[in-house]
Amino acid sequence: MAKLLVVDDEQKIREMIRKYAVFEGYDVEEASDGFEAVERCEKENFDLIIMDVMMPDLDGFSAVKAIRRFKNTPVIMLSARGEEYDRIHGFEVGVDDYVVKPFSVKELMMRVSAILARSRAVSQPAADTASFEGLEIDYTARIVKIDGERVEMSPKEYELLFFMSRNCNMALSRETLLTEVWGYDYFGDDRTLDTHIKLLRRSLGEYQKFIVTVRGVGYRFDAQ
Amino acid sequence: MAKLLVVDDEQKIREMIRKYAVFEGYDVEEASDGFEAVERCEKENFDLIIMDVMMPDLDGFSAVKAIRRFKNTPVIMLSARGEEYDRIHGFEVGVDDYVVKPFSVKELMMRVSAILARSRAVSQPAADTASFEGLEIDYTARIVKIDGERVEMSPKEYELLFFMSRNCNMALSRETLLTEVWGYDYFGDDRTLDTHIKLLRRSLGEYQKFIVTVRGVGYRFDAQ
DNA sequence: GCTTTTCTCCACAAATTCATCACATTTACC
DNA sequence: GGTAAATGTGATGAATTTGTGGAGAAAAGC
Numbered sequence: 001m002a003k004l005l006v007v008d009d010e011q012k013i014r015e016m017i018r019k020y021a022v023f024e025g026y027d028v029e030e031a032s033d034g035f036e037a038v039e040r041c042e043k044e045n046f047d048l049i050i051m052d053v054m055m056p057d058l059d060g061f062s063a064v065k066a067i068r069r070f071k072n073t074p075v076i077m078l079s080a081r082g083e084e085y086d087r088i089h090g091f092e093v094g095v096d097d098y099v100v101k102p103f104s105v106k107e108l109m110m111r112v113s114a115i116l117a118r119s120r121a122v123s124q125p126a127a128d129t130a131s132f133e134g135l136e137i138d139y140t141a142r143i144v145k146i147d148g149e150r151v152e153m154s155p156k157e158y159e160l161l162f163f164m165s166r167n168c169n170m171a172l173s174r175e176t177l178l179t180e181v182w183g184y185d186y187f188g189d190d191r192t193l194d195t196h197i198k199l200l201r202r203s204l205g206e207y208q209k210f211i212v213t214v215r216g217v218g219y220r221f222d223a224q
Numbered sequence: 225m226a227k228l229l230v231v232d233d234e235q236k237i238r239e240m241i242r243k244y245a246v247f248e249g250y251d252v253e254e255a256s257d258g259f260e261a262v263e264r265c266e267k268e269n270f271d272l273i274i275m276d277v278m279m280p281d282l283d284g285f286s287a288v289k290a291i292r293r294f295k296n297t298p299v300i301m302l303s304a305r306g307e308e309y310d311r312i313h314g315f316e317v318g319v320d321d322y323v324v325k326p327f328s329v330k331e332l333m334m335r336v337s338a339i340l341a342r343s344r345a346v347s348q349p350a351a352d353t354a355s356f357e358g359l360e361i362d363y364t365a366r367i368v369k370i371d372g373e374r375v376e377m378s379p380k381e382y383e384l385l386f387f388m389s390r391n392c393n394m395a396l397s398r399e400t401l402l403t404e405v406w407g408y409d410y411f412g413d414d415r416t417l418d419t420h421i422k423l424l425r426r427s428l429g430e431y432q433k434f435i436v437t438v439r440g441v442g443y444r445f446d447a448q
Numbered sequence: 449g450c451t452t453t454t455c456t457c458c459a460c461a462a463a464t465t466c467a468t469c470a471c472a473t474t475t476a477c478c
Numbered sequence: 479g480g481t482a483a484a485t486g487t488g489a490t491g492a493a494t495t496t497g498t499g500g501a502g503a504a505a506a507g508c
Contacts, residue, residue, distance in 0.1 A: 102331075104298075104321040104339050110364075141446075142395035142438050154465055155440030155495095191485090192467055198487060199465095215475070215484070289507095378454055415496090416456055422498065423454095439464075439495070 002047035002116050003027040007037040007063065008078065009055045017050060020105045021112070034058025038066045046073050048112060053079040064095060074115050078103065130165060132223055135207040137165055146205055156181065157200045164211070164221035173218040193218075226271040226340050227251040231261040231287065232302065233279045241274060244329045245336070258282025262290045270297050272340060274332070277303040288319060296365055298339050302327065354389060356447055359431040361389055370429060380405070381424045388435070388445035398442040417442075 004026050008014050011032070018028045029046070031037040035058050037051065049067070053060040064075050074096045097111050128139045136145040142158055144151045153161070159181045164172060174193055178186050197219060201208035212222045228250050232238050235256070242252045253270070255261040259282050261275065273291070277284040288299050298320045320339055323332050353362045360369040366382055368375045377385070383405045388396060398417055402410050421443060425432035436446045 100338065102321075102335055102338055104335070106320045107339070138393075140395065141393045141444060142441060156466075158440075188466095189468060191469090194485060195467075195487080197485095201486095213485070380455075412455095413457060415458085418496065419456075419498085421496095437496070 001025050001027055003029065003045070004112070005029050005031060005037065005040060005044075005046040005049045007031045007034070007049065007055070007060070008052040009033055010052075013052070013078075016105060017108065020109055024109055024113075026112075034060065034063035034066075037063050041067045041071055041073065045071075048116060049073050049075045050108070050112070051075055051077055053077055076108070076111060076115065132165070132168075132210060133207065135204070135210065137161065139166075144203075146207060151203055153203050154199070156196050157203055160196055160200050161204075164219065165223075168210075168221040168223040171214045171217050171220045175218075177218055225249050225251055227253065227269070228336070229253050229255060229261065229264060229268075229270040229273045231255045231258070231273065231279070231284070232276040233257055234276075237276070237302075240329060241332065244333055248333055248337075250336075258284065258287035258290075261287050265291045265295055265297065269295075272336060273297050273299045274336070275299055275301055277301055300332070300335060300339065356389070356392075356434060357431065359428070359434065361385065363390075368427075370431060375427055377427050378423070380420050381427055384420055384424050385428075388443065389447075392445040392447040395438045395444045396442050401442055 004021055006014050006017050006021070006028060007030075008017075009032055014030045014032070018030065021028045029040065029044070031040050033055050037049070038058070040046075041049070049064075051060045051063060055063075058066075060077060060079075064077075067073065067075075076097045076099060077095045078099050078101055080101050096115050099108050099111065130137045130139070134147040136148075138144075139162060144153060144158070144161065160177070163177070163180050174190060177193055178190070182188075182192075197211065201211055204211065210222050212220045214220050228245055230238050230241050230245075230252060231254075232241075233256055238254045238256070242254065245252045253264065253268075255264050257279050261273070262282070264270075265273070273288075275284045275287060279287075282290075284301060284303075288301075291297065291299075300321045300323060301319045302323050302325055304325050321335050323335065353360065353364075355361070358371040360367075360372075362368075363386060368377060368382070368385065384401070387401070387405050398414060401417055402414070406412070406416075421435060425435055428435065434446050436444045438444050
């Protein structure tokens with residue numbers, strides 16, 4: 001789960017935020033002033049920082065500026081009503097959001113989850129796919145398409161195709177295929193492989209041309 | 225202007241809040257106990273509810289819980305000093321803010337306007353929804369609609385649908401689904417998942433087409 | 449407290465997939 | 479061309495996986 005750093009000089013406010021945040025399932029750490037916040041950020045990686053503007057010694061903006069020199073952690077600023085000019089100032093420094101005191105903790109948490117979702121969305125990996133002419137393979141979705149049309153296959157056919165296409169242009173021995181697709185502890189008939197190659201070829205239609213027999217060894221997925 | 229509902233069994237307190245709120249320009253209605261509050265909310269739409277925790281018959285939390293089943297109106301809770309445990313309890317129920325008695329009405333009004341401003345400004349971008357053809361999912365409000373009609377589901381069905389649709393177009397193994405939806409410490413029967421898939425499909429009606437069986441693996445939410 | 453809903457597990461049905469065999473075909477080598 | 483080994487293929491029960499209704503337990507609501 002995400003780890004938050006709450007920075008405020010008022011213990012009460014930190015406590016209030018912590019309670020709700022912990023309830024929401026976040027890991028929460030606290031700092032009571034700007035200097036401590038900078039220090040903590042040097043040592044640890046937080047997913048998000050909730051920082052008060054007004055603090056003795058080092059104020060919120062200066063602290064964010066200092067942290068920005070080595071980390072790009074998202075920040076939500078807490079500011080007192082009427083400090084409207086801060087908003088402008090804050091966006092320059094690179095603050096992600098603003099919450100004006102007195103605030104509702106629920107509201108604050110909604111913004112937290114919104115920002116976290118956003119930064120998570122950016123790091124979402126693209127679908128893992130490959131295509132060989134009109135044969136498309138989506139490894140994540142476990143979908144195989146032939147000329148845009150979905151093809152239904154049995155689990156073993158998928159596994160065979162996946163393994164072979166991932167190791168294309170390599171002669172794969174029967175033994176390798178059996179241990180990789182069936183598992184290291186497979187004791188059955190060696191000819192079972194042939195049968196499944198047959199089924200896979202049937203499913204692939206014209207693109208069975210990619211499945212090449214390597215006589216005396218096994219098979220190869222031939223991406224040309 | 226915004227319409228408030230003030231719920232408290234003490235007429236004095238309702239009167240005090242009403243006076244100040246009307247002066248601030250709000251429409252104010254009153255209810256003297258939890259049951260009345262729920263009833264009013266069924267019939268009318270309020271922008272915010274100010275609710276006392278301690279009331280005879282139906283207490284504030286139970287009232288909010290009841291209201292939450294059909295409305296998502298923001299709530300400020302009034303609680304007596306020393307009822308600190310209520311804070312946690314309230315978060316579960318979905319309370320926006322807390323004011324401890326005896327409170328300053330001015331302070332209360334500041335929070336009212338803060339929440340109203342926020343829910344006006346932010347409730348739009350904070351809405352976290354997705355739609356797949358006629359199937360709409362509101363992750364924040366936990367509402368699922370089919371062709372505009374709200375569908376009631378059990379908690380597990382929501383969780384399953386949420387997780388699967390958030391990770392759509394991915395083959396999700398039974399194990400992944402069980403650990404993510406049931407929790408990493410689930411020890412029960414693997415077939416329980418099938419049963420809940422069955423129930424979810426039933427609830428989705430024609431849109432059960434999105435829930436695809438991935439034989440030998442698990443299931444996939446297929447957003448096409 | 450009692451009622452209602454939800455969850456889990458079970459048992460059986462239905463569908464799919466698998467492993468194996470027997471026989472046909474191909475290939476390599478003489 | 480002949481022969482043996484390797485591979486292709488159809489068929490077939492067995493085994494596995496998934497769908498589904500229902501019963502009892504557990505949890506939630508009243």
